[in-house]
Amino acid sequence: MSKLKIAIQKSGRLHDDSVALLKDCGISIDNSKDQLKAHAREFPLEIFYLRNSDIPQYLEEGVVDIAILGENLLVEKQKNVNIIEKLGFSKCRLSIAVPKRFEYNGIRSLDKLNIATSYPKSLQQFLDANGVSCNIHIITGSVEIAPNIGVADAICDLVSSGSTLFKNNLKEAEILLKSEACLVQYPGISTENQQILDDLVFRIRSVIKARNYKYILLNVPNNKIDSVIKELPVLRSPTILPLAEEGWSSLHAVIEKKNYWDIISNLKAAGAEGILVVPIDGMMV
Ligand code: AMP
Numbered sequence: 001m002s003k004l005k006i007a008i009q010k011s012g013r014l015h016d017d018s019v020a021l022l023k024d025c026g027i028s029i030d031n032s033k034d035q036l037k038a039h040a041r042e043f044p045l046e047i048f049y050l051r052n053s054d055i056p057q058y059l060e061e062g063v064v065d066i067a068i069l070g071e072n073l074l075v076e077k078q079k080n081v082n083i084i085e086k087l088g089f090s091k092c093r094l095s096i097a098v099p100k101r102f103e104y105n106g107i108r109s110l111d112k113l114n115i116a117t118s119y120p121k122s123l124q125q126f127l128d129a130n131g132v133s134c135n136i137h138i139i140t141g142s143v144e145i146a147p148n149i150g151v152a153d154a155i156c157d158l159v160s161s162g163s164t165l166f167k168n169n170l171k172e173a174e175i176l177l178k179s180e181a182c183l184v185q186y187p188g189i190s191t192e193n194q195q196i197l198d199d200l201v202f203r204i205r206s207v208i209k210a211r212n213y214k215y216i217l218l219n220v221p222n223n224k225i226d227s228v229i230k231e232l233p234v235l236r237s238p239t240i241l242p243l244a245e246e247g248w249s250s251l252h253a254v255i256e257k258k259n260y261w262d263i264i265s266n267l268k269a270a271g272a273e274g275i276l277v278v279p280i281d282g283m284m285v
Pocket of ligand 1: 011012013014052069070071072073090091092158159160161179180181
């Protein structure tokens with residue numbers, strides 16, 4: 001039987017979330033990540049653990065059918081592959097940062113500077129598009145220390161919380177692109193493997209969707225049901241079930257995860273009691 005081949009990062013920031021996503025899709029992996037290849041149990045999937053920067057090449061050559069990688073890497077490697085789904089983790093941005101004391105007055109301030117980066121192509125593209133010329137200094141690690149040790153005037157690097165910039169006395173000057181982990185596909189995938197991929201994508205979408213919602217159960221006196229429902233921004237209409245206790249009902253609904261603490265305060269104020277909020281494993285809607 002044919003197996004779908006997926007590349008995931010061998011080690012690094014994307015590894016754990018990639019494995020967790022597959023696990024949430026009901027796909028557990030047999031071998032440890034010390035192996036180059038592993039097989040999934042209960043699903044026709046072969047996992048290749050690869051170096052992050054090598055993944056686009058393996059994908060382009062069709063060694064693997066799909067991969068989980070950072071969107072920024074596709075831009076840097078200039079690969080035109082099909083993004084099937086953005087996965088919602090490893091969110092970051094590629095930014096130019098300058099020393100805090102540097103008087104930054106827009107892109108022109110970068111003219112003729114030495115900029116250290118591990119992402120020279122993305123940076124060059126940005127500079128060309130803005131008609132600015134700089135010296136690009138390629139560094140593979142710890143780019144953030146370059147201005148402090150006098151190697152560069154500014155840096156272009158990935159930023160998520162901004163704490164690395166802060167610790168190194170740098171400030172963000174320009175955002176070049178935003179990135180997150182995504183599922184990408186080799187264009188020449190076989191028909192057989194495309195079917196397996198469709199099944200996997202269905203699972204991934206339902207897991208990602210479920211991560212943004214919660215299931216809520218609450219007890220409400222019957223005379224307050226209308227006012228409680230007004231405070232419940234439900235996906236569809238809530239379910240109302242009578243409680244054994246006369247005059248009370250239980251309301252069940254799916255609500256968006258964001259702001260749910262505020263929603264709960266409003267529900268309590270409207271008369272809800274015994275509120276339970278539970279995670280959802282998958283949403284096939
Ligand atoms: P790693 O090989 O572990 O450095 O992972 C690099 C990938 O993680 C990048 O290609 C990004 O897509 C993603 N990433 C997310 N946030 C950051 C960050 N703050 N710094 C570096 N990489 C990040």
